[in-house]
Amino acid sequence: MEGGRWGLVIIFAAFMIQVLTFGTTAAVGVYNMELLDYFGEEATVQVSLIGAINYGIFLGSGPIVSFLMTKFTYRQITLFGSLLTVIGLLGMPILPYIPSLCICFGLLTGFGSCCCYVPSHVLSGLYFEKYRSLATGVTTSGSGLGGAIMPVIAGLLIDMYSWKGSLIVVAGLCLNLFVFSSLLREPPPFVLEEIVEEPSVQSNQLISSTQAVSISPTYVESDSSVLGLGLNRKDYVNNDDGTTVDAKPLVVNNEPREIDAEIKKNAQNDANNSYDFKKPLLDRLTNHHSISLNSLSAVGATRGSSLLVLDKSNHSKMSTQETKSESPPLKPPKSSRHIFIFTHSGFNIYFLSNIMWNAGFSIVNSFAPEFLRERGMSTIVAAYLVGGCGFGCFLGGIFGGVFGNFKFVNRQAFYIVSNLLCGLTLIIFPFYDDIVFYALCLIGNGLFFGVILGLLIILLTDLIGVESLENGLGYLMLSNGVGTFIGPPLAGLIKDNTGDFDGGMIFAGVLFLFGAFIMLLMPCKQVFTKCSTK
Numbered sequence: 297m298e299g300g301r302w303g304l305v306i307i308f309a310a311f312m313i314q315v316l317t318f319g320t321t322a323a324v325g326v327y328n329m330e331l332l333d334y335f336g337e338e339a340t341v342q343v344s345l346i347g348a349i350n351y352g353i354f355l356g357s358g359p360i361v362s363f364l365m366t367k368f369t370y371r372q373i374t375l376f377g378s379l380l381t382v383i384g385l386l387g388m389p390i391l392p393y394i395p396s397l398c399i400c401f402g403l404l405t406g407f408g409s410c411c412c413y414v415p416s417h418v419l420s421g422l423y424f425e426k427y428r429s430l431a432t433g434v435t436t437s438g439s440g441l442g443g444a445i446m447p448v449i450a451g452l453l454i455d456m457y458s459w460k461g462s463l464i465v466v467a468g469l470c471l472n473l474f475v476f477s478s479l480l481r482e483p484p485p486f487v488l489e490e491i492v493e494e495p496s497v498q499s500n501q502l503i504s505s506t507q508a509v510s511i512s513p514t515y516v517e518s519d520s521s522v523l524g525l526g527l528n529r530k531d532y533v534n535n536d537d538g539t540t541v542d543a544k545p546l547v548v549n550n551e552p553r554e555i556d557a558e559i560k561k562n563a564q565n566d567a568n569n570s571y572d573f574k575k576p577l578l579d580r581l582t583n584h585h586s587i588s589l590n591s592l593s594a595v596g597a598t599r600g601s602s603l604l605v606l607d608k609s610n611h612s613k614m615s616t617q618e619t620k621s622e623s624p625p626l627k628p629p630k631s632s633r634h635i636f637i638f639t640h641s642g643f644n645i646y647f648l649s650n651i652m653w654n655a656g657f658s659i660v661n662s663f664a665p666e667f668l669r670e671r672g673m674s675t676i677v678a679a680y681l682v683g684g685c686g687f688g689c690f691l692g693g694i695f696g697g698v699f700g701n702f703k704f705v706n707r708q709a710f711y712i713v714s715n716l717l718c719g720l721t722l723i724i725f726p727f728y729d730d731i732v733f734y735a736l737c738l739i740g741n742g743l744f745f746g747v748i749l750g751l752l753i754i755l756l757t758d759l760i761g762v763e764s765l766e767n768g769l770g771y772l773m774l775s776n777g778v779g780t781f782i783g784p785p786l787a788g789l790i791k792d793n794t795g796d797f798d799g800g801m802i803f804a805g806v807l808f809l810f811g812a813f814i815m816l817l818m819p820c821k822q823v824f825t826k827c828s829t830k
Contacts, residue, residue: 302423303424303431305481306420306479306480306481307431309416309479310420310435310438310480311434311437314436314439314442315441316470316472317354317409317413317442318409319443319445320405320409320442320446320470322443322661322682322686324346324351325347325661325662325682326447326451326678326682327347327454327459328347328662331397331459332666334392335394341785343394344784346394346401347401347784348658348662348784350401351406351654351780351783351784352402352777352780353407353777354406354409354413354780355410355654355774356410356774356781358769358770358772358773358776358777359774360407361373361410361414361770361773362414362767362770362773370415370416370482371415371481373415374411374412375477375478376411377411377413377473377477378412381405381473382470382471384405384406385400387400388401389460389461389464410773414770414773416476417432417435418765419482420435421753421757422762422765423483425762429697429698429700429754430701432754433694433695433696433754434697436693436697436746436749436750436753437690437749437750438690440686440689440690440692440749441687442686443690443742444683445683446686447682447683447686449466449469450462451680637764637768640760642759642760643771645814645818645821646756646818647771647772647775649811649812649814650776651775651776651779652807652808653748653779653808653811654775654778654780655780655783655804656718656779656783656803656806656807656808656811657808658779658783659786659800660685660741661682662787663784664681664738664801665679665682666797667726667797667800667801670797671734681734681738685739686742688739688742689742689745691746692743692746692749692750693746693749696710696746696751697754707754708755708815708819711748711815712816714747715744715811715815716808716809717744718744718808719808719809719811720805721740722801723805725805756768756772786800786803787804788800
């Protein structure tokens with residue numbers, strides 16, 4: 297089974313991390329109602345900044361966390377993030393002032409959630425190749441489930457313990473982040489596994505590349521010189537790459553032994569010595585490639601000869617051009633090197649699209665409960681309706697992940713259509729005053745938004761490749777953070793000018809439409825490229 301049993305554990309841990317982190321953030325709309333009552337209606341923009349900073353830091357700190365992932369293990373980063381998340385939640389009821397709430401919930405909890413989210417989400421994609429879309433879709437559905445249950449839980453806790461007491465209980469729930477973070481284990485390098493498991497295949501290829509007369513090794517007496525290699529009395533030998541090698545007498549200082557056994561022994565020793573879970577994954581993925589060079593201590597001495605010289609020190613001089621081609625130097629793609637990701641035009645389009653729909657959804661998450669309360673509904677009813685949006689997101693994440701795994705599905709078109717439908721459900725949302733209509737619109741919006749989230753990683757992988765996934769996801773999170781930071785304050789300004797949240801909900805739908813139209817630039821660019829090459 298692809299990914300193995302531990303791959304399933306990673307999916308479960310990443311799923312639960314998203315339930316807690318995104319669920320806590322999704323409950324900000326319920327808390328906004330209480331904070332507006334606490335600070336007064338005139339503080340709408342200031343209160344909206346608390347959730348906006350949390351969203352912005354949560355989703356915008358991706359590049360910072362991506363850099364930390366090259367210095368520390370994924371488990372260490374998520375444990376640190378769990379600590380920040382809990383500290384931030386506990387600090388809110390102790391310091392109930394808008395500046396301190398921005399620091400505690402916005403900065404500490406936001407950055408802590410990002411430290412938990414990014415490593416766990418990247419790991420869920422690294423453990424799988426064939427079923428990567430399904431794995432990331434199931435993982436992403438955790439954000440939808442968290443968005444479905446946490447607002448309801450927060451509403452019930454507020455009724456029992458007030459908003460301050462409820463935050464202490466939510467902080468206690470987030471202590472489970474330490475448990476799920478401890479389950480995160482990085483996958484072993486796949487190339488390393490192939491070297492250790494199949495040494496005989498590589499050794500046979502190495503022997504055949506020397507064009508030996510006989511595949512059986514020639515053994516000589518210990519400490520004796522080897523003569524008669526057909527060098528025509530020259531003092532050097534020309535290699536295919538233009539270099540020369542001194543034709544000194546070759547001495548064997550070891551007992552006769554089989555080449556396959558030697559390669560297998562050295563490869564296994566190198567694997568045992570080099571594999572260290574305490575090192576960052578990026579270091580191990582870039583360093584393991586050198587094992588194929590160091591472990592091959594038996595190489596063909598001279599082209600056209602069946603003699604095997606068991607001397608690793610002369611490997612760089614005596615290996616032929618064919619042997620070098622089997623172990624090329626590992627050169628990561630340019631898009632995997634931080635800011636150079638923006639040299640990829642497809643990523644830039646995807647980046648802008650993400651800003652738009654994140655700004656739209658952050659408005660829904662922040663002000664939909666207050667919009668519903670303006671229409672005469674209680675806090676708990678508004679929490680249930682917003683939870684319906686989260687439940688739709690949960691189903692949409694699974695739906696998008698499953699269908700995104702099929703080869704006949706055009707993922708970009710699927711993504712664009714989902715953005716369009718999200719926008720339409722929000723534009724029509726304020727025009728009909730009925731609780732069933734509100735529920736259908738919110739569930740539908742959550743369903744299509746879940747599809748977008750389910751396609752997020754697999755579509756990014758299609759654009760930039762799995763080699764650049766760590767860096768790409770970090771900067772994609774930056775676009776998400778920019779969108780979620782600017783969305784709620786803009787909706788707050790619209791509310792201050794119009795007196796209600798109707799304009800803000802319509803504005804959120806328009807932002808989703810912009811996200812879809814921006815993605816249409818990608819197929820247009822592909823058509824233009826094809827026409828220009830003809």
